Every structure is written in structure tokens, then in C-alpha cells.
Amino acid sequence: MKLFDTFLTGLSTGSIYSLMSIALVLVWRSTRVINFAQAGQAVLSTYVGYEIIVRTNSFWFGLIAAMIAGAAIGALIDFFFMRALFKRVKSGPIVLVAPVVATLGLLGIIQAITGFIWGLDNKSITPPVTTGGFTIGDRTLPFGPLNLLIVVAVTVSLLILAIIFQRTNIGLSLRASAFSPEISKLSGIKVDAIRTFGWALSGAAGGLAGILFVSNSALNPNAMDVLLVFGFVSAVIGGLDSLIGAVAGGFVLGMAINFAVAYIDTQMIFPTTFLILILVLLLKPSGLFSRSKGRRD
Amino acid sequence: MTLVVNDLTVDHGSIRAVSSVSFTVPTGQLATIIGANGAGKTTLLRALSGLIQPKSGSATWQSNSILNQPPERLARAGILHVADGKSVIAELSVKENLSLPTLWQRDKKSAKSSLDSVFQIFPRLAERINQNAGTLSGGERQMLAIGRAIVAKPKLLLLDEPSLGLAPLIVEQIFQTIKRLQTEMKLTVVLVEQNAMSALKIADEGIVLNLGKVVAVDSAQKLLNDPAVKAAYLGF
Numbered sequence: 001m002k003l004f005d006t007f008l009t010g011l012s013t014g015s016i017y018s019l020m021s022i023a024l025v026l027v028w029r030s031t032r033v034i035n036f037a038q039a040g041q042a043v044l045s046t047y048v049g050y051e052i053i054v055r056t057n058s059f060w061f062g063l064i065a066a067m068i069a070g071a072a073i074g075a076l077i078d079f080f081f082m083r084a085l086f087k088r089v090k091s092g093p094i095v096l097v098a099p100v101v102a103t104l105g106l107l108g109i110i111q112a113i114t115g116f117i118w119g120l121d122n123k124s125i126t127p128p129v130t131t132g133g134f135t136i137g138d139r140t141l142p143f144g145p146l147n148l149l150i151v152v153a154v155t156v157s158l159l160i161l162a163i164i165f166q167r168t169n170i171g172l173s174l175r176a177s178a179f180s181p182e183i184s185k186l187s188g189i190k191v192d193a194i195r196t197f198g199w200a201l202s203g204a205a206g207g208l209a210g211i212l213f214v215s216n217s218a219l220n221p222n223a224m225d226v227l228l229v230f231g232f233v234s235a236v237i238g239g240l241d242s243l244i245g246a247v248a249g250g251f252v253l254g255m256a257i258n259f260a261v262a263y264i265d266t267q268m269i270f271p272t273t274f275l276i277l278i279l280v281l282l283l284k285p286s287g288l289f290s291r292s293k294g295r296r297d
Numbered sequence: 298m299t300l301v302v303n304d305l306t307v308d309h310g311s312i313r314a315v316s317s318v319s320f321t322v323p324t325g326q327l328a329t330i331i332g333a334n335g336a337g338k339t340t341l342l343r344a345l346s347g348l349i350q351p352k353s354g355s356a357t358w359q360s361n362s363i364l365n366q367p368p369e370r371l372a373r374a375g376i377l378h379v380a381d382g383k384s385v386i387a388e389l390s391v392k393e394n395l396s397l398p399t400l401w402q403r404d405k406k407s408a409k410s411s412l413d414s415v416f417q418i419f420p421r422l423a424e425r426i427n428q429n430a431g432t433l434s435g436g437e438r439q440m441l442a443i444g445r446a447i448v449a450k451p452k453l454l455l456l457d458e459p460s461l462g463l464a465p466l467i468v469e470q471i472f473q474t475i476k477r478l479q480t481e482m483k484l485t486v487v488l489v490e491q492n493a494m495s496a497l498k499i500a501d502e503g504i505v506l507n508l509g510k511v512v513a514v515d516s517a518q519k520l521l522n523d524p525a526v527k528a529a530y531l532g533f
Binding site for chain 1: 310346372375377378385386393396397401445449519
């Protein structure tokens with residue numbers, strides 16, 4: 001029974017990690033930037049969602065607002081900040097360092113702004129369903145309507161993303177621009193605009209991850225920092241480039257953490273996370289779920 | 298209605314790759330730019346298609362300047378650059394590669410018909426339509442790269458070393474196709490080649506580039522028979 005319970009909690013945490021992981025992969029594969037600012041984008045989007053929930057008393061409006069805000073913030077960051085950065089920084093080792101420093105800087109700025117507006121104290125979001133677990137006979141599962149909602153919401157958004165990527169023109173443009181910006185440009189595709197759209201999609205995924213994450217915990221300016229770490233490790237497990245890998249990585253990490261906590265100790269969350277990260281980097285640096293032989297650069 | 302390149306200078310990093318190059322390609326003509334490795338041929342082409350910014354000089358197509366413009370805008374205006382190294386996206390299928398220029402075309406019917414015309418020119422691509430481009434042979438990849446340019450409805454085709462790494466028989470085929478495209482679609486073609494002999498055979502004009510400078514411009518026929526060019530570039 002413990003095995004099954006742990007599996008259920010792993011499913012629920014894993015799905016949120018997947019979403020954050022997807023948000024990071026979407027930006028990485030189209031711009032080769034590890035977007036540390038995503039923790040800030042997600043937290044700001046979640047605050048927007050929180051405000052809407054407070055005003056409308058509707059979790060669903062808040063969820064939609066968080067996704068729209070996330071998309072807008074992502075697009076704005078790319079349009080006004082990353083584009084200018086890449087126009088100026090073109091060659092030399094700084095090309096590798098500049099985006100990292102820039103997104104870390106953005107993270108600090110966004111968190112400071114959210115702290116200034118909303119304060120540093122914890123806010124809570126009332127989920128639309130009860131947080132308790134389902135009961136079977138006299139046993140209460142560690143998995144209830146809220147967990148189910150999270151898993152369903154994540155699954156639906158992953159399906160929507162998959163349809164966008166595999167079945168639509170903009171999805172083909174996104175894939176082509178990610179694999180080869182040069183060939184895409186030479187084929188007449190506006191790669192810059194496509195990238196901004198990728199940032200917007202990523203922001204929406206981050207906003208959704210954020211609001212689902214805090215519906216189970218609390219919202220403060222640093223609420224997404226750990227989620228960023230988990231999302232990043234999930235993305236690395238999945239090979240950074242692959243959306244399916246990102247999802248699989250999220251579930252692998254979610255399961256691993258929950259099993260380590262259940263069977264070893266609650267202190268095992270971060271040791272497990274980084275042990276997996278290091279093992280993947282040492283044994284299969286291209287990621288467990290990538291088809292390519294090595295990392296593309 | 299011509300491609301006019303005037304006094305064009307392009308740097309590649311700190312190296313002067315193209316130095317005061319001038320030439321003209323009349324509409325509907327096939328000009329080949331030949332020269333050894335490192336002569337600046339690729340850099341010249343990349344400047345013409347907007348991939349790099351030139352240092353100075355001018356280049357006009359149908360009297361409009363084409364320098365310092367985003368490559369996607371030039372592509373939409375019918376200036377199609379097929380880069381070297383069999384420029385296809387290996388992770389996408391043949392169909393997806395060919396569809397890239399249809400993504401921005403408003404007239405979906407004519408986009409569809411240009412796809413069909415590519416399959417007529419290269420029936421091999423139709424057989425491999427759902428395969429990933431990465432699984433194609435070198436010759437098929439080159440067909441795919443040229444096919445993608447055709448779907449974009451080119452007026453000026455810039456081809457960078459289509460013969461690179463291909464067997465002589467395939468090179469012959471590809472070059473015949475290029476010649477056919479020029480005459481049937483009334484294309485203006487700039488063909489950059491190290492394989493000077495094959496290129497001059499199908500070209501109207503030849504431009505010989507050496508260390509970034511134009512050293513000879515003449516009709517392809519004359520260059521084929523020029524003893525100096527023969528000695529330096531044709532290998533006999």
C-alpha cells in the first residue's frame with residue numbers, strides 16, 4: 001500500500017515538475033538560453049492569478065490569468081531584453097555567459113518587484129476542490145481531488161502543446177527555428193518572432209505550473225525557486241532538447257524524490273535530486289530520453 | 298532586372314574574405330563563381346542573402362539594394378540561398394523541410410502546386426516524403442535543399458557548392474537539373490563551385506575568385522578554354 005501511495009504522490013509532484021521542465025526546455029531549444037528568470041516569471045504570473053482569484057473568487061479565472069500573464073511576461077522579456085542582448089553579444093566566450101547572467105539578473109529584479117508590491121509574507125490560494133485525499137473503505141489516500149486536478153491540467157496542457165508542435169504551422173516553424181535558425185531564415189521564416197512566441201508559450205507553462213504549485217503550498221516571491229531547480233534537473237534528465245524528455249524527466253524526478261522521502265528520510269529531497277542530476281550527467285549526458293548521441297550546440 | 302554587385306567588401310571575423318568584388322548577372326543567366334577553397338565564395342554568397350553584413354560596397358537586385366536586409370525578407374522576395382553542406386533540417390521529414398517556405402505563403406493553392414512541381418522534378422523526394430531528412434543520401438539531401446528553395450518561388454537562386462561530397466554521376470544529375478530550372482523557370486542563378494569544370498559547362502558566365510578578389514570574368518565557354526584558368530582551376 002505504501003508503494004501505491006508513494007506512486008500517487010509521485011505522479012502529482014512529477015506532473016508539476018514536468019510543466020516547469022517544459023517551460024525551461026521551450027526556451028532552451030529555441031534560443032539556447034537556460035532561463036533562470038522563469039522562477040521569477042512564474043511567481044509574478046502567479047501573483048497576477050492570485051489577484052484575480054481574490055477579486056473574482058474564481059480559481060479558474062485566476063488560472064487563466066496566470067497563464068496569460070506568463071505568456072505576456074515571457075514575450076516581453078524576449079522582445080525587449082533577450083533580442084537586444086543577442087544583437088550586442090555575438091561572439092567570444094561571453095556568448096555563453098551573458099544569457100546566464102542576464103536571466104539570473106532578471107530573476108533578482110522580478111523577485112524584488114514582487115516583494116515590493118505584495119510583501120514577503122505567504123499568501124495562499126484556495127483551490128477549487130478539497131485538498132484532502134480520496135478514501136477507499138477506511139483508508140485515506142495521499143491523493144485527492146486537487147492532485148487529480150493537477151495531473152489532469154498538466155496532461156491536458158501537454159496534449160495541447162503536442163498538438164501545437166506536431167500539427168500546426170506555427171509548431172513546424174518552432175521546431176525548424178529550434179533545429180536550424182539559419183535554414184529557417186533562408187526559407188523565409190521570421191525566426192525572431194517565432195522565438196518570442198516560444199518564450200510566450202514557455203511563460204504560459206510556467207504560469208500554470210506556478211498556480212498549481214502554490215494551490216498546494218504557499219505563495220511568496222521565492223516560492224518558485226525550488227520548483228525551478230526541480231524543473232531544471234527534470235529537463236537535464238530528459239536531455240534538455242526534448243519536450244517528451246522534459247515530461248518523462250519530471251515524472252522520474254517526482255517519483256524518485258517521493259520514494260526517497262517515503263522509504264529513507266524526509267531530508268532526502270535535495271540529495272536525491274542532485275544525485276540523479278550527477279548520475280545522468282556522468283552516465284548519459286545527452287539525457288535519458290534524447291535520441292541524439294550527444295548534446296547539440 | 299539584374300543582379301549588380303559593386304565594389305563589395307566583406308570581412309569574416311578579422312580576415313578580409315571578399316575584397317572590392319564587382320560583377321553583374323543579367324536576369325535569366327546562370328553565372329558561376331569558381332575558385333579554390335578560401336577564395337571567399339561562401340562569404341560573398343552569405344552577404345548577398347543577408348546572413349552577414351558586408352563592410353562596404355553595394356548589391357542590387359532589380360534595382361533594389363539587397364544588403365543589410367534580414368535573410369527571411371530576401372527569401373520572401375524570391376532571393377533563395379541554398380547553403381553548402383546539403384542544407385536540410387535532419388530532424389524534420391522531407392515533407393516538413395519542403396513545407397517551410399509554404400508557412401508564410403498566403404496563397405495555399407499555389408504553395409501546394411509548387412510542392413507538387415518539386416516532386417515532379419525530384420521524384421526521389423516523393424518516395425521519401427515521410428522520412429527524416431537525416432536518413433537521406435547526400436544527393437537526395439541536395440535535391441531536398443534545392444527543392445525547398447523552389448517551393449519558395451525563387452527569382453534569384455544562390456547555390457553554394459551543390460556538388461560538395463557527391464559522386465560524379467549525382468553531380469552530373471544535379472547540375473543538369475539546375476540548368477533545367479534556369480531555363481524552364483527563367484531563374485537567375487549564381488552557382489558557387491569548386492568543381493569548376495562541371496560548373497562552367499552549364500554556366501553562361503564565369504567569375505573567377507582568388508583570395509577574395511575577382512581575377513577573371515568572362516563567358517563560361519571562354520573560361521573553359523582559357524589556358525591560365527585551365528591550369529589553375531580545372532586541374533589539367
